[in-house]
Amino acid sequence: MNPYVLVILLSSLGLGTTLTFASSHWLLAWMGLEINTLAITPLMAQQHHPRAVEATTKYFLTQATAAAMILFAATTNAWITGEWAINDLSHPIASTMVITALALKIGLAPMHFWLPEVLQGLDLLTGLILSTWQKLAPLALLIQVAQAIDPMILTTLGLLSTLIGGWGGLNQTQVRKILAYSSIAHMGWMIIILQYSPQLTLLALGAYVLMTSTAFLSLKMASATKINTLTTMWSKTPILATTTALAFLSLGGLPPLTGFMPKWLILQEMTKQGLPLTATIMALAALLSLYFYLRLCYAMTLTISPSTTNTTAPWRMHTTQSTLALALTTTLALGLLPITPAILTLTS
Structure with a gap:
């Protein structure tokens, strides 16, 4: 263009x-x-x-x-x-x-x-x-x-989005579709807490933007759009494969990565508001999302592509893409959990 x-x-x-x-x-x-x-x-x-x-x-x-x-x-x-x-x-x-x-x-x-x-x-x-x-x-x-x-509408939209975002990504082989269902699930987390604590919605949005940017930029760097293409990633660029796997785990909300922070604070706030059942359903729905992120991590780090691969895989090619944005978003998407108290002070 x-x-x-x-x-x-x-x-x-x-x-x-x-x-x-x-x-x-x-x-x-x-x-x-x-x-x-x-x-x-x-x-x-x-x-x-x-x-x-x-x-x-x-x-x-x-x-x-x-x-x-x-x-x-x-x-x-x-x-x-x-x-x-x-x-x-x-x-x-x-x-x-x-x-x-x-x-x-x-x-x-x-x-x-x-x-x-x-x-x-x-x-x-x-x-x-x-x-x-x-x-x-x-x-x-x-x-x-x-x-x-009406609070019931927002709660229903949030619960449906997290559940469908988790279920929908389970049987996908295309990484972009998996990230689309990931987006639906994360939007559900933001919407369900919106009526009680808008600043937590903004915090979850900021974390989501950082983690999704890291995932997309990493996949762009590796020229990977399917799970079977990810299997060649460890052989070509082990460091990129490691950081991408950690970014996916951060999207899933595993501690001690940044993605755990908004989920933890949202569940804590919902419990304070007297909604333990809703918080439990949200936490269980997060496990569905975590499963398909673990599938991606398994494909990237624990499998080796067969020699008769159908994809034309560039072998240790030197990239001409700028890596500054990827380095910045990766650092933020993986390491912000320790400063949670400072972020809470700024947003409250």
């Missing part, structure tokens, strides 16, 4: 998200979400591959549907209450429509069906943008309207 066009598209992505962050009016927030969608569409279709075109079409249709629902809900709320402000979402029909539309935007279950299919059709860097940056604007709106939403 032409670098000037790329700069314009990435700038538009930043503009759309910033516009949604800064807006207090539903129309302005909707415009920010639309700019976001239109900016990432050319990035998704740039490969000119049938899978990429199909993924782009699916993404555009789902995002357009969600944006139309948001605009309709905001108009309904303004018609009934006379207010366009995001914080004044007082009508139950409008608030239910908004939470449904935003759940569709970020891929919460049961509106998650588009996410694995779309992510599977993209290259790893565009998939990284879709999994991290594109979640920020809808989550900012969710945080603002959370107090107007």
Whole structure:
């Protein structure tokens, strides 16, 4: 892609998200979400591959549907209450429509069906943008309207997302689909605690962005998109295989890695709020996710690829990719647990 066009598209992505962050009016927030969608569409279709075109079409249709629902809900709320402000979402029909539309935007279950299919059709860097940056604007709106939403809806969405995100990734062989189900499960953790402690949602979001960035950048460095391709990773780059395996375990929430911190604090807060049963179900659902991360780690570190591999594996090729971002995100995704008290002090 032409670098000037790329700069314009990435700038538009930043503009759309910033516009949604800064807006207090539903129309302005909707415009920010639309700019976001239109900016990432050319990035998704740039490969000119049938899978990429199909993924782009699916993404555009789902995002357009969600944006139309948001605009309709905001108009309904303004018609009934006379207010366009995001914080004044007082009508139950409008608030239910908004939470449904935003759940569709970020891929919460049961509106998650588009996410694995779309992510599977993209290259790893565009998939990284879709999994991290594109979640920020809808989550900012969710945080603002959370107090107007029925708590039972948020709890149901959170539980369903963690369970489906865990079950869905069990039988996958494509790493991008596994990361898509991982995204669904992590969004469930963020949504379920949103009504009780929004700062914990932001903390979980920050940890998720760091860990997912590490996973995608590592896979990009290794040119791996399938589990059977991961089996050659230890032979080629043992250090990269080790850090990638640790990043996957961090995504699963194993101590003493960074991913344990948000899960631990969320379970602690839910227990304080008198929801021990919900916290138990969430903890058990996390074990489902941990299983498919362990599958990836097993393939990378404890198996050796057969000599008759179907993939054309580059053998100890010197990469020309920049490793600065990967080194930074890997360090943060693996080593932030000891400073949990300091992070809690900053967020409280």
